Amino acid sequence: MDIRVEYLSTSKTILFAGSELRYYLSKINNMISFSQDTEQTDETYRKKICLGLFPDSECSSDEDEYEIEISHLSGHIKGSNPRSVLLGVYQYLTLLGCRFLRPGKEYEWIPSVPHIEEIQISRRQKARYRHRGVCIEGADTPENILEFIDWLPKLGYNSFFLQFELPYAFLNLWYSHKNNPLKKPEAFSLEKAAEISSVIDRELQKRSLKHHRVGHGWTCSVLGQNTLGWVPSDTTLTKEQENMTALIDGKRGFFQGIPINTNLCYSNPDVIASFAEKVTAYAMLHPEVDYLHVWLADASNNHCECDTCKKHLPSDLYVHILNEIDRALSQKHLDTKIVFLIYEELLWAPIEEKLLHPHRFVMMFAPISRTFLQSYEIPEQLPAPVPYQRNQITLPVNLTENLSFLAQWQKIFHGECFDYDYPLGRAHYGDMGYLHISRIIYEDIHRLTDLKLDGYMSCQELRCFLPNGLPNYIMGKCLFGTDCSFEELVEEYFQAAYGKDWESCFSYLSRLSSLCNCDYCNGKGSRQNPAVAKNMKQVAQTAETFLSVCAAQDKAALPPVQQLFWKHLDYHREYCILLSKALFLLADGRTQEAGEAWKTFTYYICSQEDTFQKALDVYRVVEVSTNYTGFPLIENF
Template identity: 50%
Template sequence: MVQLHFSCPGGDGTLGYARDQLAAYLTRMLPDTDAAIRAELTVAAPMPLPRGRWDAFLDDWYRIQADPGSIRIQGSNPRAVLLGVYRLLHVLGCRFLMPGTDHETVPVISPEDLCADLTESASCRHRGVCIEGADSVENVLDFIDWLPKIGCNSFFVQHLEPEAFLKNWYDHKYNPLLAPQALSGEDYARMYREIDQAIALRGLLHHRVGHGWTCKAIGFEHVCAHLPAPTDEQRPLLAEVNGRREFWQGVPSNTNLCYSNATAADAFVRSVVEYAARHPEVDFLHVWLADEYNNICECDTCRKTTLSDQYVDLLNRIDAQLTGRGLRTRIVFLLYQELLWPPTTARLNHPERFTLMFAPISRTFEKSYADRGPIPAMPPFRRNHITLPATVEENIAFLEAWQKQCGVDAFVYDYPLGRAHYGDLGYCAIARIIARDIPELPALNLDGYISCQELRAALPNALPGYVMGRMLWDNTLTYDALQEEYFSALYGSHWQEARDCLEQLSALSSPDYFNGIGPRVDARLARRLHKAVDAAHALHETAVRRAAETRGLAQNAWHLLDYHAGYCRLISEALAAQADGRQAEAQQQWLTVMQYIREHELQYQPYLDVYRVLEVATKYTGFALDVPR
């Protein structure tokens, strides 16, 4: 067995974890080697600095030097050292293809193969994922473990606690074939802390909250509450819409406040500041408003200003109180829905505390930022009568308007794996959009990408997430090279057949259609979807043949493609019927889709988020759910 002798400063958990990871993988890769290897893992400042706006805590750089007798990895911070460990393992042939250690390839090598000499810094500062969907705690922990292996540095725990996403799974929402699991508040609290500890162990930048502050300001700790009516004490704090102050659609987290009401504004500010004081482990605290639009306050005082002006005033008050308490928490503010329109008069007093987050949730995913044409004029703001921008160019118009007012640290909060990916049956088109978007971020003055997405997004595979992570680290990589790297590692020597089948399914399907963009009756799309049924059958035949010829990871990957082929056939039939205008038939076929994925959910749980597929199909695609919402 290989003998590893480490020189690694004590006292930092992430450096110790990097050491343990390097030892564990090299022990597997050099099973019959008696050689001794000296390994040194240290934090060091890069010289010269690799970027103009450099922050050793936020920005990642490493230098890797390895030969048969020694390994030296220096990083700009402990997380960067861990990233350097995984990069060395990648150079040596390891591939981290999906969340979960059973989706990795770890080759056996000889000591002579232990050679590397490279220095790299990340193309983007912000590289991470925000939790969505229905997740077991194991799903979340596996995903956090995967992030640094593909070059990412951030994880975003949305809401005050990730209660909604865990309950969606453990309650088996929208899958009546599975009995809800009876878990206590203590059980959930334990899961929350396991997630926090996993983030901290890897030194990942910890993003937190977002939506939920409007709930907390009126006394709710949970964002998933549905309530029929506010109390007499709460009602004056809520936005007045159509002459009434109510919970928007019965959901406090979707309800805006009357931000001109001093009691409501004070409670909002106090909630954020007190949370920041109690949670110093949070690096980026997201301060957002309600998660719906056309529901902002119409009272006489609020009408005298804009929501964005009120928002910036709240942010400045939060900043002042954090400064007064000596807290350096970074605040992320959101360009989303009504907040896409910049303020008319208010400005950030101390921009250095803030990070701008551009959230083009209504954009198309059949066109990249790289395809943008002339940027149009921004439409006028009309209180509670806004229409969300649909095109790439329309969305960028809002971003540029904000950037003219505040040149702050910024990233895009994007959604290719949050809804639209269900419409790309091959996952190749959505992966290609990601690959074309990321190199465009510097031209948009955006220093990174946080993906708002399901963590169970690997049917047929996790190529889009893999491309995202690898290119956020190095935006000079190409889609074709990454696709070959990924498919050859996952499917083995016949990987081109998997690629060709999935590329065909991508060409015949539509991310935008599933995401609710465009007319529901579309004869041209219907013809493509009818062809997708045949393409799914061809994938089935190929997958069955290749699964019988392979073993291990590749065999499992081909089996997954066989299941995916059945899913694609059924969903293509349902979508084709809807696009043909045969709505009753489409709904009957959709019932068959729901039955198929519900019956198999436990078998394929890490790969497909059944709850989220059904939620998106009901809210956006045009199908109906067969259980109460």
């Protein structure tokens, strides 16, 4: 079967969409061939698929919509912008039976469709939410990042957030092999990070993915410091620089020795001017950035206590700086979108200032301290937020309390707003089956409209695929818009990943999830917890029992992708046994024994990291478990 792909636009992304269409259709049916002869007349080709844009009146750079009209391998895929055409191509392939289960082509289920020419597909769909993205976290190789970017549009995502001016911190965490004593650190530099960043930029542009950038780090820039991540610095600040930092307990300087956690004296005119200058200069140099995130320092209870600053809420000082940035950008005729952050102290809405030009800004609600035991529920009446107390705040865990802060901001800002959430940042390590956290994601996203939020950005590890990629799969599908129930999406995923015995895998992982507690592993509540101890004992028993199912599976008879998923499930089973034993001892109050069990678990995942590197972020598991769960840091074995 000879097919021609015809381009109605020469957009780089549409050309890429055509190459993807040819690649996958050739995999689906090896009888398909594609002619590259552009001199042949249209009549030569009885089968032709056209890729292009809607009429100008229907086009939009922000709103994603596609139309698929293909019958007998002829027709068109059109979109509201080049990215939408690419999304339409992937949706067409999905309707043919393809399943993009994890980043990397080896984790794709590509069916054989022998009578593909008999299939007729007609679909027009507009994305449910404008903002649909993922933000980088964890320790990552360039391949991890690039494969994740390649995966995003296959599930309907349209955005990627590369934190900081350069992704040095996340790449360096991998090359330094932090938290894995079994691997020797490798040399890495800011120059190498810049080279990799350029490659990432090109891959985002190839797919026309919305490019989010920076976030934390501006405060370091104002102080003349590089953004190297959440690491201490022994740099000596000049007197002028020191006077720009927040006054806390009578002292100025780096907050607890960490530049990125250091807030500034935001009432200081020099700080305000430098902040606006740094953001404007970056925006001028980087027109490829669609959404420039302008945040303050990380951490909490670290705001300036000088006589001038303490007269104002941090959010009032923040909004004043944002208005100055807006003014500076306007003077340079830059229309860069600025994303501002509701987070930590900034949860408390301003009472003096307001954004003068709301269309410039996008509000990002970041409930980092929230519980993941439940999904969002909107009560009939929200309580008033607790009063702000400078440098004495306690972040809200309760979802209703978190939403009360959002409601106060929404009273004074009526522009674009999306949820910046963390189900795959820490909480997922507390759900060994991934079914609970996947359901929370499903329910949260279905409630965004009621919360007056136009999308969702997941702040997460890029290596969060143990046991599988179900959470991100469901996230992408729901953000673009699906009528499928949670159960239908799970069945769709599990059938492709595990084959004919998928139901036994679903039953097993569901049982694990029912016994797990996301909040406990995330550091919430007492470390001595009889209920958690009892459940962790049952997790170990459940995982040990599943050995017979794994052993009975004739893996050699499975397609290669399913063999991989079963291999990961076998590794995951031992992972669960060792981790649950450590958690059982910790929750049972046997701290010393828990430390020994944790060391056994840590050695296991460190020794297996090369084999399962793409599935599990060892650095992040250890970092979360030592900083939040309560285990000791193991520096050598």
